[in-house]
Every structure is written in structure tokens, then in C-alpha cells.
Amino acid sequence: xxxxxxxxxxxxxxxxxxxxxxxxxxxxxxxxxxxxxxxxxxxxxxxxxxxxxxxxxxxxxxxxxxxxxxxxxxxxxxxxxxxxxxxxxxxxxxxxxxxxxxxxxxxxxxxxxxxxxxxxxxxxxxxxxxxxxxxxxxxxxxxxxxxxxxxxxxxxxxxxxxxxxxxxxxxxxxxxxxxxxxxxxxxxxxxxxxxxxxxxxxxxxxxxxxxxxxxxxxxxxxxxxxxxxxxxxxxxxxxxxxxxxxxxxxxxxxxxxxxxxxxxxxxxxxxxxxxxxxxxxxxxxx
Amino acid sequence: xxxxxxxxxxxxxxxxxxxxxxxxxxxxxxxxxxxxxxxxxxxxxxxxxxxxxxxxxxxxxxxxxxxxxxxxxxxxxxxxxxxxxxxxxxxxxxxxxxxxxxxxxxxxxxxxxxxxxxxxxxxxxxxxxxxxxxxxxxxxxxxxxxxxxxxxxxxxxxxxxxxxxxxxxxxxxxxxxxxxxxxxxxxxxxxxxxxxxxxxxxxxxxxxxxxxxxxxxxxxxxxxxxxxxxxxxxxxxxxxxxxxxxxxxxxxxxxxxxxxxxxxxxxxxxxxxxxxxxxxxxxxxxxxxxxxxxxxxxxxxxxxxxxxxxxxxxxxxxxxxxxxxxxxxxxxxxxxxxxx
Numbered sequence: 120x121x122x123x124x125x126x127x128x129x130x131x132x133x134x135x136x137x138x139x140x141x142x143x144x145x146x147x148x149x150x151x152x153x154x155x156x157x158x159x160x161x162x163x164x165x166x167x168x169x170x171x172x173x174x175x176x177x178x179x180x181x182x183x184x185x186x187x188x189x190x191x192x193x194x195x196x197x198x199x200x201x202x203x204x205x206x207x208x209x210x211x212x213x214x215x216x217x218x219x220x221x222x223x224x225x226x227x228x229x230x231x232x233x234x235x236x237x238x239x240x241x242x243x244x245x246x247x248x249x250x251x252x253x254x255x256x257x258x259x260x261x262x263x264x265x266x267x268x269x270x271x272x273x274x275x276x277x278x279x280x281x282x283x284x285x286x287x288x289x290x291x292x293x294x295x296x297x298x299x300x301x302x303x304x305x306x307x308x309x310x311x312x313x314x315x316x317x318x319x320x321x322x323x324x325x326x327x328x329x330x331x332x333x334x335x336x337x338x339x340x341x342x343x344x345x346x347x348x349x350x351x352x353x354x355x356x357x358x359x360x361x362x363x364x365x366x367x368x369x370x371x372x373x374x375x376x377x378x379x380x381x382x383x384x385x386x387x388x389x390x391x392x393x394x395x396x397x398x399x400x401x402x403x404x405x
Numbered sequence: 406x407x408x409x410x411x412x413x414x415x416x417x418x419x420x421x422x423x424x425x426x427x428x429x430x431x432x433x434x435x436x437x438x439x440x441x442x443x444x445x446x447x448x449x450x451x452x453x454x455x456x457x458x459x460x461x462x463x464x465x466x467x468x469x470x471x472x473x474x475x476x477x478x479x480x481x482x483x484x485x486x487x488x489x490x491x492x493x494x495x496x497x498x499x500x501x502x503x504x505x506x507x508x509x510x511x512x513x514x515x516x517x518x519x520x521x522x523x524x525x526x527x528x529x530x531x532x533x534x535x536x537x538x539x540x541x542x543x544x545x546x547x548x549x550x551x552x553x554x555x556x557x558x559x560x561x562x563x564x565x566x567x568x569x570x571x572x573x574x575x576x577x578x579x580x581x582x583x584x585x586x587x588x589x590x591x592x593x594x595x596x597x598x599x600x601x602x603x604x605x606x607x608x609x610x611x612x613x614x615x616x617x618x619x620x621x622x623x624x625x626x627x628x629x630x631x632x633x634x635x636x637x638x639x640x641x642x643x644x645x646x647x648x649x650x651x652x653x654x655x656x657x658x659x660x661x662x663x664x665x666x667x668x669x670x671x672x673x674x675x676x677x678x679x680x681x682x683x684x685x686x687x688x689x690x691x692x693x694x695x696x697x698x699x700x701x702x703x704x705x706x707x708x709x710x711x712x713x714x715x716x717x718x719x720x721x722x723x724x725x726x727x728x729x730x731x732x733x734x735x736x737x738x739x740x741x742x743x744x745x
Contacts, residue, residue, distance in 0.1 A: 235528075242525075248489075252496075252521070253494070253500070254497060255490065255497060256497020256499075256501075257497035259482065259498060260497060260500075263458075263501075282489070286487035287494075289485070290485060290487065290494070
């Protein structure tokens, strides 16, 4: 019988998390180049969090994505699929040589994440505000089964606008779902512009505290801080759902894209993709 | 059209009927009934099906799920008055191998939780059973609770099976059939003291099958839900006028048993009437019309619909409302006489 620890990838790998994050960004840029546009700023922003999730925190078997003992990772924000595909490629759940099919006809990597298309994609996201409620049902189920697995739900600050997110938040707190770990990507940008200008959700941490969650807020691009927060979330003793609010920078790692004001959906010129990869390489920490 | 709220209604002589209770029994005085057939059938089925769980959005007593909750308290989940969560959590439980019966009122499932049923459940063909009380016009509380367009809303959703049972006898058979079917099902639930009708006709429910309850040479009524009970009463009433009425019961609205409908409607010499506890827009009537049109079948004596008008309906007593909107036995009898 393998223990939880045996299966956590960090125990099997000497690759630093920063290198994982770099590679996730690189996979994402290469997919973005295929389409010439997309939600690349979100992908670059969330790469550090995904590196920690897949190479530090979560238990899973790359060769068996539906293994019952896995931690579940739900991508509520379907348009972040490009980011999750990058992480799944890095985790060897998806083959790297499918990367150039991203968004193409008959690809297993559609622009918006869907459970039926992609190994490792647990739910169909995209209609925003769905993930946390599904996560509640999965966490309830894992408790019924006596499972030790966690349910991670990655959602965005924009999804805080959706009432269904708060229905789920109240239910998780009310039920004391301590096997549920929410991750909010606060990148501050929505389709119509800066998030706080669209609908002000601050102060955010006290809201989740008031809903009976164990709350941490960290710089989502500080890998050490994110890893520590994930550890604390897993190890917290109380009967509370856990949330890690991650403040991230859109397009992190590619300064000329970070500087773009409207970067919810980026259009990048053909030559700029090579430039972006070059800049990313220059910032690579070894 | 509604009267202006500034126009005082004429005073009635004597006491009018009072607004029916939130969930009034549809049984006529003296009619045979059975209590909470859904709750009892689900509780019994769950004895041997450990994967069955029940979810309520603060309406377990009003959907008969409380019977299941009493029998299997550890398998009952109170999700609060949060229908979007109800459906999402049910989806999550189905993903983990359970078979959730998610219950609320039809208005809240259809209107409020549609996106969650569509994208979290149906798109993945998840095994969630959605059982909803107050379908069509079965409460006197007005449009907030009258799901007069639930079938129209749900018919367009791929993968979703829609069942509109007639009575307690049928509901008892529908529950295990829903569980035997792999995929999402929407049940238009009758709860409380539910009339018992179809046992006397030797009827058995089969998912996806329309069945002739009685034959007749002058009129074919194609009906679902409680309107089959009404159609059988209409048939009795018209028999006194030597009008011979057949009743084809179509409890599965989707997928529709097109072959049986075409066969019956294609038989010569009859008026075809589709009767439904639903707006005439987008429900069984238009579904049948589409089937006939595509097959080039025009009934010899015409095609008519008995159903609710395309309006927000009044509050009041159910017998008054059923009569006002044409779905009482008397109103339907009058309509068919007029069409013959």
C-alpha cells in the first residue's frame, strides 16, 4: 500500500518548483502562439500556483488520471484551460507533442476546458461560478467514502461576482468541509476591466472568514509563500474549508505583456511570441 | 389580461373558494389517493442501492423527500435554499459515483438553476435525478410558484430525459426506472396525497414508451401528467354523448415515443387533441405537432391543444384556475365538444 507521501511528486523529483513554473509558462506561450491570441496573461500569472499544486501539494498518478486516491483539481475558470494544459503537460498527464493542437479542430485541448475532452480535466468549467459548488458536492462525496483526498477548486476574482460562488462558500463553511481547498486567483482583471471597478469584492479575506473558512492570502507569484500556504491549508486542524487567496500579476514573467493595460484577452503579434519566449528564458532562475 | 390593481373587484355573493394550499392535492373529493409515493418509492429503492443520496433545497417536506430522509438520515443532504448549489453539488456527487436525487420546486430548477443543470450535469450526462414539485398549474400561489413553462425550458437541453407521470401508481414505477436509466432525468413530481388512477387500467410505466390507456374511434387524446387523469374523465363524460375517446398517455416527454404517436395519430377518422398541464408553447403539444408535421401526418378531424395560455396565471383556488384556463375535466370536455 502506497502512502500519500509516496505519491506526492515532489518526493520523486529534484526539479525545483521555479523550474516547473518556468516550463508551465513556456508550454503556455507555445500554445498561445498556435492560436496567436488568448488568455495567456492569466496563464502566466497562475503558473507559480499551478507548479505548487502539481509538484508540491497534490497526490496523483500521471498514468492514471482517474485514480480514486487522487486529489481532485477543478478548473472552474474554463478559459484558463491553456494554463492547466501546460501544467498537465508538465505533470506528464498530457503528452507534450499535443501542445501544437491547442484550440484546433478535434483537439483534446479546446480553448475552454471540458471534462470529456482532456485527461486530468475534472469538470467542464467556463460558465463561471460553477466550480465551487461542484467542489462542495465532491468534498461531501469524499467524506461519504471515507477518502483522505482533497478537492482543490481554482477560481478567479471575477467569479466572486457570481452569487453561486457564495452559495457554495456558505455551504462549505456550514458543513465544515475540511477536505476542500479553494484557490482564488486575484489577478485584478476581468473582461470589462479592472476587477474592483467591475464589482468590488474587497475586503475579501474577512468575507471568507465570516463564512467559516480557514483563510490565507499570499503573493501568488511567490512560490515559497504559495507552497507554505498550501501546506498550512492541508495541515490546518480545524473543521473548516480552506482558502488560499493568491494575488497574482497578469502575464507574470513577460514584462512587455505585463505592461499591457487591457490584458484579459491578449492579441500578440507573431514576432512577439518568440520575443516573449526569449524574455521568459532570460528571467529563468536555475 | 389582469385587472388593474386600482380597480376594486365586484363583491361575491357568498364565500368564494379559498386559495389552495401551497401544494394542494389534485384529488377530487372521494378519489382514491396514495400518500407521498415518490418519497416511499425512493426510500424503498435506496434500501438496496447504497449509492442513492437525497438533496433538498429547504423543501424536503414539500417534495416528499422527508420520507427518504427519515428512512436514510445519513444519506440526506440539506443544501439550503440555494438551487444553483443544489445542482452543482449533485453534479459533484454524481462525479464521485453517487446517484443524487436533487429536489426542489419546478420553477426554481427550471428558471433559477438552468445553467447549472445544463453545464454541470447534462453536458457530462451525469447521473443526477431532478425531482421537482409543482409542475405546471398545481398551486394557487401565482406565477412565482407555477412552473407553467418548465417543459419548454428543459426540452431544449441535450441528454436530459423528461418524465411527466400521471398518478401515484405511475410514480412508484418511475422512481426505479429513473435509477435504472444512466443519465440525467427531470421528473415533474406530484406529491402529497396523489390520485391513484392507472392501476385500474393494468398500466405499467416504461421509460420512453407512450401507452394507449383506452381506445376510441372519434377522438385521440395524447396527454401527459395529470392531464391523462383528466382525459380519462373526459372520455367517460363524452361516452354519454356517444363520442368515443381514446387516450394515449405519454409520460416520457423526452425522448418522445414518436413511433407510437405517429401510429396512433395516423389512424383515420379521429380528432387529435394534445392535453398538457403546461403552456401551449414548447411543451408536449408542440412536440407532437412537430412529429406529425415532419412525417406529413394530418389527422382527419384536425389537431388541437388543451393547455395553459401564454400568460402569467392568476392566484387563487386550483379548481377555479383549472377551469379558468381550460384544463379541468369540465372545461376540456366543453372544448372537445366544440371542436367536434
